[in-house]
Amino acid sequence: MSKSSSPRRRRGSARTTLSQVADAAGVSAITVSRALNAPERVNAETRRHILATIERLGYVPNLVAGSLASASSRFIAVIVPSLSNAVFIEVIQGLQETFEAEGYQILLGNTDYDLDRETQLVRTFLGWSCSALVTAGLRHSDACRGLLSQWDKPIMEMMELGEALDLNVGLDHVAAGRCMARHLLQRGHRQIVYVGGRMSEDYRAGLRYAGHREILDGEGLAAPLLDLAHLGSLEAGAAALDRVLTSHPRADAIHFANDDLATGALLHAQRLGLGVPKDIAIAGFNGLPLGQHVTPRLTTIRSPRQYMGQLAAKRLLAHLQGDVVARRQDVGFELLTGDSS
Amino acid sequence: MSKSSSPRRRRGSARTTLSQVADAAGVSAITVSRALNAPERVNAETRRHILATIERLGYVPNLVAGSLASASSRFIAVIVPSLSNAVFIEVIQGLQETFEAEGYQILLGNTDYDLDRETQLVRTFLGWSCSALVTAGLRHSDACRGLLSQWDKPIMEMMELGEALDLNVGLDHVAAGRCMARHLLQRGHRQIVYVGGRMSEDYRAGLRYAGHREILDGEGLAAPLLDLAHLGSLEAGAAALDRVLTSHPRADAIHFANDDLATGALLHAQRLGLGVPKDIAIAGFNGLPLGQHVTPRLTTIRSPRQYMGQLAAKRLLAHLQGDVVARRQDVGFELLTGDSS
DNA sequence: CGCTGTCATGTTAGCGCTAACATCCTTTTT
DNA sequence: AAAAAGGATGTTAGCGCTAACATGACAGCG
Numbered sequence: 206m207s208k209s210s211s212p213r214r215r216r217g218s219a220r221t222t223l224s225q226v227a228d229a230a231g232v233s234a235i236t237v238s239r240a241l242n243a244p245e246r247v248n249a250e251t252r253r254h255i256l257a258t259i260e261r262l263g264y265v266p267n268l269v270a271g272s273l274a275s276a277s278s279r280f281i282a283v284i285v286p287s288l289s290n291a292v293f294i295e296v297i298q299g300l301q302e303t304f305e306a307e308g309y310q311i312l313l314g315n316t317d318y319d320l321d322r323e324t325q326l327v328r329t330f331l332g333w334s335c336s337a338l339v340t341a342g343l344r345h346s347d348a349c350r351g352l353l354s355q356w357d358k359p360i361m362e363m364m365e366l367g368e369a370l371d372l373n374v375g376l377d378h379v380a381a382g383r384c385m386a387r388h389l390l391q392r393g394h395r396q397i398v399y400v401g402g403r404m405s406e407d408y409r410a411g412l413r414y415a416g417h418r419e420i421l422d423g424e425g426l427a428a429p430l431l432d433l434a435h436l437g438s439l440e441a442g443a444a445a446l447d448r449v450l451t452s453h454p455r456a457d458a459i460h461f462a463n464d465d466l467a468t469g470a471l472l473h474a475q476r477l478g479l480g481v482p483k484d485i486a487i488a489g490f491n492g493l494p495l496g497q498h499v500t501p502r503l504t505t506i507r508s509p510r511q512y513m514g515q516l517a518a519k520r521l522l523a524h525l526q527g528d529v530v531a532r533r534q535d536v537g538f539e540l541l542t543g544d545s546s
Numbered sequence: 547m548s549k550s551s552s553p554r555r556r557r558g559s560a561r562t563t564l565s566q567v568a569d570a571a572g573v574s575a576i577t578v579s580r581a582l583n584a585p586e587r588v589n590a591e592t593r594r595h596i597l598a599t600i601e602r603l604g605y606v607p608n609l610v611a612g613s614l615a616s617a618s619s620r621f622i623a624v625i626v627p628s629l630s631n632a633v634f635i636e637v638i639q640g641l642q643e644t645f646e647a648e649g650y651q652i653l654l655g656n657t658d659y660d661l662d663r664e665t666q667l668v669r670t671f672l673g674w675s676c677s678a679l680v681t682a683g684l685r686h687s688d689a690c691r692g693l694l695s696q697w698d699k700p701i702m703e704m705m706e707l708g709e710a711l712d713l714n715v716g717l718d719h720v721a722a723g724r725c726m727a728r729h730l731l732q733r734g735h736r737q738i739v740y741v742g743g744r745m746s747e748d749y750r751a752g753l754r755y756a757g758h759r760e761i762l763d764g765e766g767l768a769a770p771l772l773d774l775a776h777l778g779s780l781e782a783g784a785a786a787l788d789r790v791l792t793s794h795p796r797a798d799a800i801h802f803a804n805d806d807l808a809t810g811a812l813l814h815a816q817r818l819g820l821g822v823p824k825d826i827a828i829a830g831f832n833g834l835p836l837g838q839h840v841t842p843r844l845t846t847i848r849s850p851r852q853y854m855g856q857l858a859a860k861r862l863l864a865h866l867q868g869d870v871v872a873r874r875q876d877v878g879f880e881l882l883t884g885d886s887s
Numbered sequence: 888c889g890c891t892g893t894c895a896t897g898t899t900a901g902c903g904c905t906a907a908c909a910t911c912c913t914t915t916t917t
Numbered sequence: 918a919a920a921a922a923g924g925a926t927g928t929t930a931g932c933g934c935t936a937a938c939a940t941g942a943c944a945g946c947g
Contacts, residue, residue, distance in 0.1 A: 222903060233927050238905060248925060263696070268673035269613045270903035273932050278610065288639050298629050301656060310670065313654055315642060329651065332609035355604070439839040472839045495836065498780040498813045563933060574897050579935060589895060611933035614902050 221264045230258040241266060272334055281521070282330035282338040284314040284323055286406070290437065290463075291493055292510055293341060296363065299514020300339060307522055309336065318406035324349040331356060337521045343367045344408065359524045361517050365409055366535055372524065373533045374517045378409045381506050381538050382416025385460055385488055388504070392546050394458035394486050395426060400445050400470075401462035402433040410462035413490060417460055429453060437462070442469020446477075446485075458486035458546065464493040464505055471499055471545055486546040492539070501544030508538050562605045571599040582607065613675055622862070623671035623679040625655045625664055627747070631778065631804075632834055633851055634682060637704065640855020641680060648863055650677065659747035665690040672697060678862045684708045685749065700865045702858050706750055707876055713865065714874045715858045719750045722847050722879050723757025726801055726829055729845070733887050735799035735827050736767060741786050741811075742803035743774040751803035754831060758801055770794060778803070783810020787818075787826075799827035799887065805834040805846055812840055812886055827887040833880070842885030849879050 227234040232255065240247045240255040247255070258264075272278040281304050285293040301311050312335060314326035324346045330338060331352060338353070339361045345353070353360055353370055360371040365378055389397050399417050401410040418428040431449060435441035445466060449456055461467035467489030474481050481487055481501055489496055492507025513536050520530045568575040573596065581588045581596040588596070599605075613619040622645050626634040642652050653676060655667035665687045671679060672693060679694070680702045686694070694701055694711055701712040706719055730738050740758050742751040759769040772790060776782035786807060790797055802808035808830030815822050822828055822842055830837055833848025854877050861871045 220903095223905095224903080234903090235905070235928085236926060239926090242905085246925080251925080263692075265669055265672050265693070267614075267675070267903055268670070269610055269619065269675050270932090271905070272610045273608075273614050273934085274903075274905040276906095276932065288635060288642065294629065294635055301629065301654075305656070311654060313642075313652060315646070328606055329609070331606050334608070334610050351604075352606070439835050443839070469839060472841065475841055494780050498784070498810060499840075500813065500816055561933095564935095565933080575933090576898085576935070577896060580896085583935085587895080592895080608933050611902090612935070614904085615933075615935040617902065617936095 221262045226258055226262055226264050229262060230255050276334060277336060278334045279309045280312050280333055280335040281309050282312045282314065282335040284316060284326055284340045286316050286318045286341055287436065288315050292491055295510035296514040299511040300518045303515050303518030320344065320346040327352050336525060337361065339363060339517060343369060359521055361521050363513060363517050366533065369533065372520055374513055374520065374536060376508055376536050376538050378412035379416040381490065382413030383420050384540055385506055386417040386420035388540060389458050389460060389486065389488060389546060390424060392486065396453065396456045397421065397458040397460055398429050398431060398449050398453050398456045399460045400431045400433065400449065400466060402436040402441060402466065404432045407436060413462065437465035439465060439469035439472065442466035443473035446470035446473050456485065461489045464489035464491040464496045464503060467503055467505065468496050468499060471503060481545050488546050492541055504543040504546035505541050506538050507541050509536050512536065562603045567599055567603055567605050570603060571596050617675060618677060619675045620650045621653045621674055621676040622650050623653045623655065623676040625657060625667055625681045627657050627659045627682055628777065629656050633832055636851035637855040640852040641859045644856045644859030659744065661687040668693050677866060678702065680704060680858060684710060700862055702862050704854060704858050707874065710874065713861055715854055715861065715877060717849055717877050717879050719753035720757035722831065723754030724761050725881055726847055727758040727761035729881060730799050730801060730827065730829060730887060731765060733827065737794065737797045738762065738799040738801055739770050739772060739790050739794050739797045740801045741772045741774065741790065741807060743777040743782060743807065745773045748777060754803065778806035780806060780810035780813065783807035784814035787811040787814050797826065802830045805830035805832040805837045805844065808844055808846065809837050809840060812844060822886050829887050833882055845884040845887035846882050847879050848882050850877050853877065
């Protein structure tokens with residue numbers, strides 16, 4: 206009757222637990238917990254002994270249990286609209302290296318430019334008790350706003366500036382569009398076509414177009430728009446050049462929504478034997494290395510992508526530690542005057 | 547005494563819980579749990595009522611608690627050595643889209659080519675009760691092997707083929723190196739320099755060099771090697787071309803470890819006015835779009851990156867469902883004969 | 888009509904950890 | 918020397934959910 210083989214239910218994995226470590230080390234469970242999570246609250250000698258025991262038993266803390274008990278995880282939810290775009294990759298890198306150094310783990314979600322998908326991701330991520338949430342962009346579904354407004358952890362909206370839910374780090378896309386349009390006018394171009402891809406989804410490209418159009422309107426010039434089915438790739442850029450050459454034969458410049466399209470067009474122009482910018486000027490946006498290595502060098506606008514990620518992460522970390530941080534930060538942009546305009 | 551206002555401790559967030567939903571819906575907690583996780587085990591009518599209640603209360607399931615209770619999470623740990631490399635990004639994309647469709651969430655870790663960092667990541671990820679683990683590569687520290695061998699969930703090692711811990715999807719890098727070396731010889735090149743970056747870390751580039759060298763040895767030719775401090779970028783490729791031109795003035799071909807380096811060199815050759823392949827032939831590895839859009843088109847080897855990710859994910863999913871899957875799969879590669887060789 | 892089987896739902900007991908409070912020393916203060 | 922403060926460790930009670938077992942209702946059937 207007193208055999209330890211309980212006749213009843215039992216579960217759990219075979220893994221070593223914290224209390225097994227505690228027993229083996231001759232201390233209580235909470236002391237082991239503190240040795241790992243708050244070393245300064247444990248006597249150095251005791252701690253050394255506990256760590257040795259952990260090593261000996263090959264104990265791996267169950268972070269799920271820890272998160273449940275403490276109602277918080279060291280997860281940071283990061284939601285981006287695309288992984289095909291180098292821009293988001295670099296922002297993620299900036300976030301990742303900064304968070305990782307502080308022991309936070311990124312939970313990456315990809316919406317593919319679908320706001321409902323974003324809502325679904327937010328719901329899942331809230332369920333994981335994340336410490337903070339980062340999204341690319343200020344646009345969300347109403348359901349998503351509802352979820353986020355009831356949430357008590359910090360939220361960082363990145364990439365663009367505007368009415369944010371909480372923290373905001375980004376740049377002014379309308380101003381960037383204006384900047385490039387002014388540059389192209391200054392170089393003497395008058396028939397400027399704006400080419401973007403999936404612009405109802407990549408609405409930041411739309412913001413840049415709005416800035417572009419504002420400047421051209423001011424000069425009494427038309428601002429024709431070509432909206433492609435693809436977001437951005439060398440192929441799509443090459444195809445777009447062909448389309449512009451037939452649909453707007455008098456065009457003297459193309460303002461592309463991103464460097465992938467612009468570089469694709471530029472390389473294609475070379476293959477066609479067109480002079481850039483003599484026959485047609487080409488401008489991009491992002492400042493990817495690619496555009497800076499082709500001949501002629503691409504005129505584009507550089508955004509500080511990796512820095513934006515790092516800054517956003519630093520702000521969030523400071524905020525999580527209780528520091529007061531500015532709610533909005535403009536990281537700016539820089540016109541890279543290449544030889545393609 | 548019987549007042550419900552307990553004079554004692556209390557915690558927990560203000561969030562709606564599953565048992566609150568159960569009370570509101572007039573069922574037990576487990577029925578709500580089943581309505582969400584095993585709908586077929588609940589009467590359709592009951593389920594509808596429960597879902598309506600969930601909607602009304604704005605209940606968001608606590609996935610941490612669920613994972614603790616069930617000793618498993620729908621996390622897939624994915625460990626890659628770098629996020630700067632388009633290759634890994636595409637593999638991750640393939641993994642992500644496939645896992646996401648089945649409701650799994652990727653936990654991404656970046657080792658920066660450091661095996662100790664990998665061990666640390668594995669330790670953390672095991673603590674999250676992941677359903678499976680994916681690593682890029684077959685090389686691990688002893689400590690890491692120890693952790694993984696005690697683990698009872700599936701492990702997928704990707705990118706290369708060889709002695710794997712569990713499942714393995716990849717390609718034969720030695721064969722790829724041989725393939726390109728043969729191609730360069732066939733095109734009449736004899737003084738072929740192999741250029742890689744951080745090859746002690748990017749050991750797969752080293753495997754390709756081994757194949758390359760094997761072929762050149764067979765012809766009695768030297769196989770000079772240049773190992774750069776940078777993994778791969780257009781800048782580094784351009785700089786590498788300069789170095790080769792001075793250190794190996796008689797070189798007639800450069801076999802680069804990746805397309806970034808190769809394309810950087812190719813574009814730089816254009817700026818220098820060098821004919822490719824007349825003055826010097828250039829070859830890469832990966833088959834990135836970039837190399838296919840420059841003139842001359844880059845000779846390279848294409849690996850099915852996104853497909854590799856999808857396939858690895860599908861295999862793991864099948865394995866998780868109890869299906870028997872092949873433990874090793876060679877996804878092959880393809881020589882893209884461009885105009886740069 | 889009682890037996891077995893199936894379906895729908897409920898009860899119980901944790902999963903492994905940590906917050907909150909408690910205890911027991913040792914040190915510092917007045 | 919008594920009181921207050923601080924340091925190290927322990928006890929208790931969950932965090933919110935689900936596995937395992939239990940129950941009850943009803944159908945089919947010889």
